[in-house]
Amino acid sequence: MLTLLRAYKKKDPSAKSLLEIFFLYPGPKAIFFHRISHVLYKIKLTFLARLISEFSRLITAIEIHPGAVIGKNLVIDHGHGVVIGETAIVGDNVIIYHGSTLGGTSLNLAKRHPTLDDNVLIGAGAKVLGPVTLGKNVKIGANSVVTKDCPADSVFVGIPARRIK
DSSP states (O other), rough: HHHHHHHHHHHHHHHOOOHHHHOHHHHHHHHHHHHHHHHHHHHHHHHHHHHHHHHHHHHOOOOOOOTTTEEEEEEESOTTOOOEOTEEEEOOTOEEEOOOOOOSSOOOOSSOSOOOOOOEEOOOEEEEEESSSEEOOEEEOOTTEESSOOSSEEEETTTTTTTTO
């Protein structure tokens, strides 16, 4: 947990202290509850896992499905309205801004949510939809809609998202 708090401190210039982040930021709370619900989900205690994720959503306004795989040091900045779907995979050192969705485009039980590699940045309000992959160091602009894979070290903006770098 201390490593996560330090990641927030490093990526948020308005954060004054680790105590402030621990007590007042919704992102670390959502990730803490997700870690618990994910373990329960993996051992097939799905109702309890969903109950914990529902409680977390109520107090943080961040919805992370217990089935989602979350790497180290995920920073959810501001957080309100962030949704991460069941089959999403989020790598290490990712930052997701408020109002963003890692969502599905299918009702199939297969992989239907995005995979984000390490060091990805998702701008405020962006939607990353379907079983797409965002490579390392990808940046998605605010309010962009991504429905296709994004190669590493690139920047995508717009609706639909298009590569600009």
